[in-house]
Amino acid sequence: MRLRALLETDALGLRLLGGEDELDRTVRGVMTTDLRDPSRYLSGGELVLTGLAWRRDAADSEPFVRILAGAGVAGLAAGEAELGDIPADLVEACLHHRLPLFAVHETVAFATITEYVVRQVSGERAGDLAAVVDRHRRLMTSGPAGGGPEVVLDLLTSDLDLRAWVLSPTGRQIAGAGAPLPGPLGATLAGHHLAATRTGRRAPHRAAVAGTTYSLFPIRNTGRGAVPAARDVRESVLSDWLLAVEADASDWPAARLDLLQGVTQLIAVERDRREAARTVRRRLAQEVLELVQAGAAPAEIAARLRVAAPVLLPGLGVAPQWQVVVARVDWSASGQSAAAGEIASGPVAQALLEEILVDPAVSGPDSADRIAVAHTGEEAIALVPLPAVITAPAEPGEGEEDAAAGSDGKDADALAGEPGLHADALLASVRDPLSAGLADDGRLTLGVSAAVHSAEGLRGALEEARHARRVAAARPGRVCAAGHHELASHVLLLPFVPDDVRRAFTARLLDPLRDYDRRHRAELIETLEAFLDCDGSWTRCAARLHLHVNTLRYRVGRIEQLTGRDLSRLEDKLDFFLALRMS
Numbered sequence: 072m073r074l075r076a077l078l079e080t081d082a083l084g085l086r087l088l089g090g091e092d093e094l095d096r097t098v099r100g101v102m103t104t105d106l107r108d109p110s111r112y113l114s115g116g117e118l119v120l121t122g123l124a125w126r127r128d129a130a131d132s133e134p135f136v137r138i139l140a141g142a143g144v145a146g147l148a149a150g151e152a153e154l155g156d157i158p159a160d161l162v163e164a165c166l167h168h169r170l171p172l173f174a175v176h177e178t179v180a181f182a183t184i185t186e187y188v189v190r191q192v193s194g195e196r197a198g199d200l201a202a203v204v205d206r207h208r209r210l211m212t213s214g215p216a217g218g219g220p221e222v223v224l225d226l227l228t229s230d231l232d233l234r235a236w237v238l239s240p241t242g243r244q245i246a247g248a249g250a251p252l253p254g255p256l257g258a259t260l261a262g263h264h265l266a267a268t269r270t271g272r273r274a275p276h277r278a279a280v281a282g283t284t285y286s287l288f289p290i291r292n293t294g295r296g297a298v299p300a301a302r303d304v305r306e307s308v309l310s311d312w313l314l315a316v317e318a319d320a321s322d323w324p325a326a327r328l329d330l331l332q333g334v335t336q337l338i339a340v341e342r343d344r345r346e347a348a349r350t351v352r353r354r355l356a357q358e359v360l361e362l363v364q365a366g367a368a369p370a371e372i373a374a375r376l377r378v379a380a381p382v383l384l385p386g387l388g389v390a391p392q393w394q395v396v397v398a399r400v401d402w403s404a405s406g407q408s409a410a411a412g413e414i415a416s417g418p419v420a421q422a423l424l425e426e427i428l429v430d431p432a433v434s435g436p437d438s439a440d441r442i443a444v445a446h447t448g449e450e451a452i453a454l455v456p457l458p459a460v461i462t463a464p465a466e467p468g469e470g471e472e473d474a475a476a477g478s479d480g481k482d483a484d485a486l487a488g489e490p491g492l493h494a495d496a497l498l499a500s501v502r503d504p505l506s507a508g509l510a511d512d513g514r515l516t517l518g519v520s521a522a523v524h525s526a527e528g529l530r531g532a533l534e535e536a537r538h539a540r541r542v543a544a545a546r547p548g549r550v551c552a553a554g555h556h557e558l559a560s561h562v563l564l565l566p567f568v569p570d571d572v573r574r575a576f577t578a579r580l581l582d583p584l585r586d587y588d589r590r591h592r593a594e595l596i597e598t599l600e601a602f603l604d605c606d607g608s609w610t611r612c613a614a615r616l617h618l619h620v621n622t623l624r625y626r627v628g629r630i631e632q633l634t635g636r637d638l639s640r641l642e643d644k645l646d647f648f649l650a651l652r653m654s
Contacts, residue, residue, distance in 0.1 A: 072098050072191040074118070074146050074171055083187060084179045085148065088162050090171030096145045100332055101188040103181050103291070106304070107131070108138055111271050115143035118188055120181045122150045129160040136164035146171035148184065182340050189336045192329075220246035220338050227316075227334065234317040237290065237338060239426050240265060240309050240508060241501040246338075252315070258504050260285055264313045265508035268304065275320045275331070286320035287313050290335045290342060305402055305414055309508050310422035312342055349425070355379045356443035356454045363530050364447075372526035383443060383456050393529065394491045395520040396453040397536040398424040399544070403512045420451035423505075423515065427497055428453055450540075452533065457491045457522060494519045494539070494552035506549040514551075516544040521555040573653050580650040583633040595633075598626045602638065603648050 075094040077085050087094075099116030102109070105124040113119075119139055126132060139147060147170055149157050157174050165172040175184065220237050227233040228248040236247040242257035252260075263278035264287040276287040290312040314335050320328065359379060362372045376393070400420045421444050428442045444453045494517065498505075505515055518540030520532035535555050543553040584595040598616065602623075605612040613623045627638055636643040 072188070074098060076191065077118070077146075077173065077184075077188075080187065083184055084176040085184075086174040086176070088157060088172045088174055089166045090146065090169065093146075093169060093171045096171065098145045098188060098192060099329065100192060101185050101336065103185065107135060110138050110142050111273055113139070113142035113144060117144045118146050118148060118184075119144050120148050120150070120175070120184060122181075123153045123158075123161075126154075126158065126161070129158065132158065132161040132164040133167075136161070136168050136170055140168040140170050144170070146173065148173040148175050150175045150177065150181065152177040182343050185336055186340055189333050192333070220341055221248065223334055223337055224248035231330075236315045238313050238315055239429075240311060240313070240423075240504065241426055242504050243426070243429060245312060254500060256280060257315075258500060260287060260315050261313065261504040262507040263287060264289070264315075265308060265504055266510070268308050268311075269508065269510040271304075275316075275328075277319065277321055283317060284319040286316045286318055286331075288316070288331055288335050289313055290339050303414055305513065306419060309400070309419055309505070310426075312338070314338065351382060352443040353421070353445060355382060356445035356452070359443075359454055359529070360445045360447065360452055360533075363533055366530070369526040372529060376526055376529075379443065379454070380456065392457045392491070392522040392524050393532070394455045394457060394522050395529070395532040395536040396424065396428065396455060396492065396497075396517065397533070397540045398427070398451045398453075398515065398517045399449055399540060400509075401449070401514045401516075416449045417446035417451060420449070420515075421446040424451045424453050424517075427501060427517070428455060428492075450537075452536075455492060491522045492519050494543075494554035498550055498552050502550045509549045514544075514549055516540050517552040518543055519552070519554045577650045577654045580634055580636070580647060581654055584630060587629070587633055593626065593629070595626060595630050598623070599630055599647060600651060602627060603644060603651070607638065607644065 073094065074096050077083055077098075078087055078094070097116060098118050100114075100118070101120065102112060102117045103120040104112065105122050106112075107125045109119070125135060136147070147165060149161065149172065151157065151174055157172070162172060164170075175181070224235050224237070224246055225248045227235050234249060236252045236257070237245040238252070238257050238261055239245055240261055242254070242259070242261035244252050244254075244257055259280055260278055263280075263285075264276055267274075267276035267287070268289065274287065274289050278285045278287060291307065314331070316331065320331070355375075355378070359372065359375050362375055398420045400416045400423065402414050402416065425442055425444050428444075442453060442455065444451055446452070497517065497519070509515060518536040518538065520536040520539070523529055523532045535558060538558055539553040539555055542557055543551040546553075581596065584599065587593055588595050598612075601615050602612045605615060609620050609623060613620045616623065618626075630636075631638055636646065638644060638647070
């Protein structure tokens with residue numbers, strides 16, 4: 072289609088601000104962006120839609136327009152919702168680079184323009200692309216006559232013999248044609264996609280798994296209201312869906328790549344509708360959270376919970392038990408376009424927590440319809456009715472890595488008897504893909520409260536979840552979680568010991584033993600750990616170390632001589648125990 076056709080469509084309400092001589096340019100696609108430098112996502116011929124969130128002052132317009140012109144885009148359409156009138160500096164930059172510029176009235180959604188352009192461009196293409204786009208209205212239709220993303224994926228399979236799946240950023244299947252994608256494979260593909268996106272590689276991304284090649288296409292939000300426009304890829308990388316196609320797209324002709332790009336745009340419009348449906352649940356969570364944090368009367372909070380329960384658990388006669396989950400995403404400084412402190416981490420954590428809390432065994436975009444997540448500052452806080460999501464503990468042997476990321480060794484059978492969510496189980500299936508998306512400059516930490524039965528317990532549950540998240544934050548690793556059961560242990564205290572105090576304390580007690588071990592290969596540290604682990608039992612410790620009791624007594628005596636401590640005293644045993652834990 073030509074740019075001129077956009078002005079001739081009254082429903083779009085576009086107003087030309089410059090570039091009348093360039094209106095015969097061909098539009099090959101549409102892209103919504105608020106990145107300062109979107110060049111990695113441009114291939115030429117696009118109509119670029121922007122909400123102007125990238126513009127901080129007049130000097131930003133010239134480099135942004137220069138990048139678009141250099142990429143060969145067909146035109147730029149700027150929304151008036153953010154700033155009102157389109158800034159004069161942007162108009163001047165577009166005139167200078169001969170880039171047609173349109174104003175988008177604040178009442179017109181970008182999704183409307185996207186749908187129109189995709190439909191028109193697709194209608195002009197022949198063969199397989201037309202077969203898909205002719206059915207796009209079914210994708211957008213709710214109720215029995217619709218079918219959601221599965222409709223377009225079925226057409227890809229029947230018309231083009233392409234198997235494809237829509238996946239969440241954790242690899243959970245949202246839609247697919249034919250046989251479902253195995254969960255571990257979905258997580259692997261999501262990890263490949265997130266890692267490639269973080270390195271700035273242009274999509275589609277190629278991934279080879281178990282001898283099969285997949286091509287991964289990003290599905291980004293197109294609506295203004297769903298997720299705030301990203302100035303930095305880190306603001307959206309952990310929330311965008313992806314389309315995984317069982318094929319190698321590296322040798323595809325341009326027409327076939329255009330087809331898949333059109334498919335992703337259609338699915339993105341559907342995703343925007345799904346995001347809008349979360350608004351009610353988010354508002355409920357926000358209202359309850361504000362009441363709890365303001366110290367409102369339990370009766371007032373209980374009344375709000377009674378309103379929330381039927382929305383989150385249709386058909387439930389009484390209010391259920393509740394749990395609180397707190398998550399936070401932190402970014403360190405890097406070479407990205409926005410400094411770490413400027414990234415809006417609250418919405419990122421909110422979208423991510425909504426995904427994490429979905430039962431991984433349940434597919435489909437509506438499986439999160441019972442989860443209410445709010446965000447305040449840099450935290451995301453979920454209000455979880457227990458009958459909605461019950462996640463079983465990880466299988467035995469499912470990961471020493473899981474244990475390293477956050478278990479205090481509590482008996483698995485005891486945990487299995489507790490109702491509700493368990494911290495490690497929440498992250499067991501999503502840790503790898505999320506780590507790829509966080510790369511080397513991001514961290515996700517998560518804390519889970521115990522179950523509470525009434526409004527009176529909700530404030531304590533919130534504080535409990537926050538304390539658990541701080542315990543998780545003190546651990547190494549990109550993705551860490553802690554549960555409420557860990558708050559009754561010494562592990563609650565150790566993470567908050569200042570680093571200089573920690574170093575001085577462990578050095579005073581353990582450095583003499585380490586130096587002696589280095590010089591004499593005496594294994595005093597190993598002996599000390601075993602002795603404490605055996606509760607000071609000489610016989611059990613000697614048997615564990617395969618030593619004679621007299622040899623063990625000699626080693627313990629040497630430990631006491633080097634440190635000036637007495638291992639028969641409880642206080643000294645405790646000091647050694649804490650020093651080993653902090654070292």
